[in-house]
Amino acid sequence: MRIRTPFIWPPEKQALRQKAIRLEWITIAVMGSATILLFFTAGTSQAMRTAFFDDLMGLVPPIAFLLAVRFERRRPNRDFPFGYYRGVSIAHFVSALTLFALGAFLVVESASSLLRGERPSLGTLTIFGLDVWAGWVMIAALVYSTIPPVILGRLKTPIAAALHDKVLVADAALQKADWMTGIAAIAGIVGIGFGLWWFDAAAAGLIALDILYDGVKHLSRAARDLADEAPRTVEDDHRDPVVTKVRNAALALPWVEGAAVNFRGEGHLLSGVIYVAPKPRTAHLVDRAEEVREAAKAVDWRVHDPDVAFVPLDALPSGARSAGGAAKD
Amino acid sequence: MARALVLVLVAVLAACDRFPADPDGTTERVRGGELRVGAMHAPPFVVLTADGPTGAEAAIAAALADELEAGITWVEGGPDALLAALEDRALDLVIGGVTADTPWSEQVALTRPYLRADDAPDGKDHVLALPPGENRWLMTVERFLAESVEPAAPELAEAGL
Known part of the structure; x- marks a missing residue:
């Protein structure tokens, strides 16, 4: 057996990688806290539950990325003579599957709650001795959970392109899904406030379709990648x-x-x-x-x-x- | 996107006195009109007698109707019939020992507990059931409970309701 020579990252790419690793840790910390916040405020709003699942799923790509990085560092050995570089492709597949599953789940959820005519009920919450409509509290929680993914997604996109890192690209797509569901949930709750009970589920459904589309796209790319397709570019999926x-x-x-x-x-x-x-x-x-x-x-x-x-x-x-x-x- | 959001929020704040709204306008209809109350037998919370419902929750419903200057129409029945009618918004309120862990919590709206588990004889959070999605109505009833019922609830429970 000839064990492959390990890949040495060029120094400038290595620096970018360190940046990406830091960003992913920040993502886990911030989105993790937002997820906990949403969990405790979600109540019966469909779009709100949607945003919660979205944030929860959003933790998968950063975790997959960090695991892949950890494996990728291992030197090729007798058990893995080609090295662990494919780990990144697996992480991409996992992230893509998450995105796809999330989109599919959300489409079904919002469609069924629309069809059954479910009317979300939001009452009052007591915060610091004040009785406020639960919708306002939800909107505050959603705003908190919406801002970080916008920023993090923007920071990751150029790094993803420079490193040809498909996991980061999928992660950025999920982050986009994240803040879009956040906005939809806010719109949904405002809709509920105006007495439009269907607005919530309809907003969630539209966003879900967009997430599903992204999911199908990434799942296809990841699966083709694992089936040894001729290399394609990360940005636009053309022949490399x-x-x-x-x-x-x-x-x-x-x-x-x-x-x-x-x-x-x-x-x-x-x-x-x-x-x-x-x-x-x-x-x-x-x-x-x-x-x-x-x-x-x-x-x-x-x-x-x-x-x-x-x-x-x-x-x-x-x-x-x-x-x-x-x-x- | 952000600008549109701000505009929406401003519009929302401007409409604050009618926010949140009832999709079916329950609050408007009940105020100065008629409060349709479903009552199921659950002593000591609701006791169905020949003279109509009595008990702590019947008293709460009567006080709520008073506050809203509404008359009460009582509908007596079992939980399934009453809560199904509530889900279809044929009733405005259902009382009778409803607890926060009721299996109907997905189909109807529940108020915050007016009687907390710590104070309740059965150790459960006691709530009132409202039609789903009538959020102004939910807020109106919860405000009433917070102002008029919750403060007195522990002593009430100690006295056997």
Whole structure:
């Protein structure tokens, strides 16, 4: 068995990662406290219960992220010769499933409470000796739970893009879901206050559809990722240009006649096989393989420990030749 | 988004005297009108007699009607019939030893306990049942309970209600 060399994060990315880790701890602390607050004020408002579940579910991606980071640090070993980099993909899948389940649950909940014509009852609460309508207390709790996700989501989005971290992207999506349900719940309670009993469930339902849509999107991406789909960009889910760049880097070597790249995403990393057809009578193939690897790693920091396979030129697709110019991967 | 929210809140505050509102306007209808009270036999809270309901909660209902200058229509019956009628908003109030842990708590609105578990003979929070979602009405009744009933409730319970 050959145990893989561990991936070393570039220093500037490592700094961003530390920032992301800090943000996730803050997320757990703030959203955890908001969840507790909502739990004690939720009462019978549908949108309010929705916001509570939303906040609770919002704790899953940060926990998954922190666990993934912890595993990712482990060195490859005899039991896991490829390392633990896929842990990030699993965390993404878990986060995506959470988002999807939340959306589905909320759609069903709000639809059924609309259809049954459930009328939320909100009475008075005594706070510091004052009798106030419970709706005001709920709105205050919701405002508290709505502000942090807006800020945290905004802080995470650029880091997610720079680190190509899909867990952070899913987390930011859940945070968006979070503050949107918060706003919907506030609108719902104000609606109840005006005597529009259906407003609460309708507002929750609209937001639930949006969450469900995000959930389906992320679940699909995470599942495809685990099934070794060719790498796609974190931001817009398009083919990752790095793959083509790696092939072009291999083709640029003077002794290479053809090249093709089969990469997959392993969490943050891109790895896989670079197929190379050397020109006839190329010598020192072991050293040449190292050249290909170095060229590939120079393309992007995420390229890690690719394998180089030497193949005859006719084993490569016709577009893979160096003379072809307009080659496709 | 934020600006719209502020506008909504301002509108809400401006409408504060009618906020929260009753979807069915129960408070408006009862005030100076008629209070429809469902009473189920549950001594000592409600005792159904030939002369109509008596007991502590019947007295509370009568005082509430007084406060709102409303007449009372009594409807006597069992819990299932009365609470189902309440859920359909055919009644404005149901009394008769309703506790906060009633299985009907999802279908009807319950007031805050007027008699706390510590003071109650059966060790449970005692509440009144109201139609669901009539939030102004819920607030009106809870205010009445807080001002007129809750302060006296412990002594009342000690005296056997």
